[in-house]
Amino acid sequence: MNSQQLIDAEKKYLVQTYARPPFVLTRGEGVYVFDADGKKYLDCAAGIAVNALGYSDPELVAAIQDAASNLLHTSNLFYTEPQVALAQALVEKSFANKVFFANTGTEAMEAALKFARKYHRKRGDANRAGFIAFRGSFHGRTMGSLALTDSEKYQAPFRPLMPGVTFADFNDLDSARAAITNETAAVVVEPVQGEGGVNPAADEFLRGLRALCNERGALLVFDEIQCGLGRTGKLWGHEWSGVTPDLMTLAKPLAGGLPIGATLVTDAVASSLHVGEHGTTFGGGPFVTSVALQVFNRIREPKFLAHVAETGNYLMERLSEINSPHVKEVRGRGLMIGVELDIDAGKVTEAGYAHGLLLIKAREKVVRFVPQLVFQKQHVDELVDKFGKILTEL
Numbered sequence: 001m002n003s004q005q006l007i008d009a010e011k012k013y014l015v016q017t018y019a020r021p022p023f024v025l026t027r028g029e030g031v032y033v034f035d036a037d038g039k040k041y042l043d044c045a046a047g048i049a050v051n052a053l054g055y056s057d058p059e060l061v062a063a064i065q066d067a068a069s070n071l072l073h074t075s076n077l078f079y080t081e082p083q084v085a086l087a088q089a090l091v092e093k094s095f096a097n098k099v100f101f102a103n104t105g106t107e108a109m110e111a112a113l114k115f116a117r118k119y120h121r122k123r124g125d126a127n128r129a130g131f132i133a134f135r136g137s138f139h140g141r142t143m144g145s146l147a148l149t150d151s152e153k154y155q156a157p158f159r160p161l162m163p164g165v166t167f168a169d170f171n172d173l174d175s176a177r178a179a180i181t182n183e184t185a186a187v188v189v190e191p192v193q194g195e196g197g198v199n200p201a202a203d204e205f206l207r208g209l210r211a212l213c214n215e216r217g218a219l220l221v222f223d224e225i226q227c228g229l230g231r232t233g234k235l236w237g238h239e240w241s242g243v244t245p246d247l248m249t250l251a252k253p254l255a256g257g258l259p260i261g262a263t264l265v266t267d268a269v270a271s272s273l274h275v276g277e278h279g280t281t282f283g284g285g286p287f288v289t290s291v292a293l294q295v296f297n298r299i300r301e302p303k304f305l306a307h308v309a310e311t312g313n314y315l316m317e318r319l320s321e322i323n324s325p326h327v328k329e330v331r332g333r334g335l336m337i338g339v340e341l342d343i344d345a346g347k348v349t350e351a352g353y354a355h356g357l358l359l360i361k362a363r364e365k366v367v368r369f370v371p372q373l374v375f376q377k378q379h380v381d382e383l384v385d386k387f388g389k390i391l392t393e394l
């Protein structure tokens with residue numbers, strides 16, 4: 001099948017929920033991907049902040065091959081070692097005491113919402129079933145997580161959604177204070193909003209939310225599916241603020257490109273759950289968790305995190321130097337940076353393909369840079385040179 005035939009077949013056989021550019025990706029090497037015509041692209045999207053270690057990383061490939069020749073799947077009815085080892089590693093490096101594994105980010109969020117409700121129900125306060133989310137949020141696409149996702153376009157076709165969600169303004173403590181009631185189970189926030197336009201939460205905002213939750217008896221949930229696991233130059237996106245949540249969700253980069261989700265919780269939350277109250281067939285299986293353990297052990301290394309911080313600072317510096325009337329703001333943390341434009345960001349991502357750049361946007365006017373965490377300064381230079389050229393042309 002040539003590329004055009006494959007594109008035609010995709011239109012015929014797949015539910016049309018994605019708009020894809022007209023080329024077919026066939027392989028990847030480091031931070032580059034190649035299409036069926038052999039054209040090379042610098043990948044600044046990393047599969048939406050997933051491919052932390054880049055493509056064809058030899059250690060990752062070896063870990064996958066090794067895991068594939070061992071137990072592939074057992075279900076959660078049985079003990080297996082990799083799941084326990086990964087949970088222990090996550091707990092030892094975080095605020096959390098226990099972990100629940102799922103397969104995706106949205107599932108990790110769903111578990112967090114259910115666990116928050118169960119926590120209050122166990123304490124005899126079943127009325128605490130509501131959630132506070134924020135303008136610009138993205139928490140997923142299932143009926144529960146979608147209800148906390150601030151997007152008319154995503155929500156409207158599927159109403160009615162889970163009731164009980166109130167939206168407050170991001171980075172506005174007064175708005176959060178006014179929204180929390182004695183029926184609030186949890187306040188849910190991304191320490192750096194991803195899909196909503198790459199908006200970092202102010203440190204004082206997260207500290208204020210922690211204090212409000214303590215005062216009002218609500219749980220605090222950090223969605224670190226995109227900003228966690230080294231993305232901001234620290235292991236956790238919330239580390240910058242110095243406060244910790246009661247629950248935290250992880251996914252995207254955790255298994256280096258394989259699907260996994262995780263919900264990290266305190267003992268107080270974990271102890272409210274009983275056997276049989278939540279579960280998944282695939283979540284945390286031995287194959288994916290043994291690969292994820294290798295990925296996590298590399299990301300958590302201080303040297304690795306320092307590299308992300310340094311490369312992120314350099315990217316921020318270089319992007320801020322671009323002299324274009326189209327650039328309104330450059331913002332973000334580490335290797336999670338958004339450039340807000342005065343034009344449709346889709347025009348820029350489209351022009352990127354011709355220049356050999358894979359870019360993604362966040363909302364309508366923000367180009368989002370979430371490259372592989374192994375990005376080097378020379379890649380930043382290539383990206384900024386091409387991006388600058390595109391802005392001049394538009």
Ligand SMILES: *Cc1c(COP(=O)(O)O)cnc(C)c1O
Binds near residue numbers: 224252
């Ligand atoms: C991607 C994302 C999700 C959803 O994860 P999926 O794996 O696509 O289900 C939830 N929250 C945030 C912050 C995300 O970036």
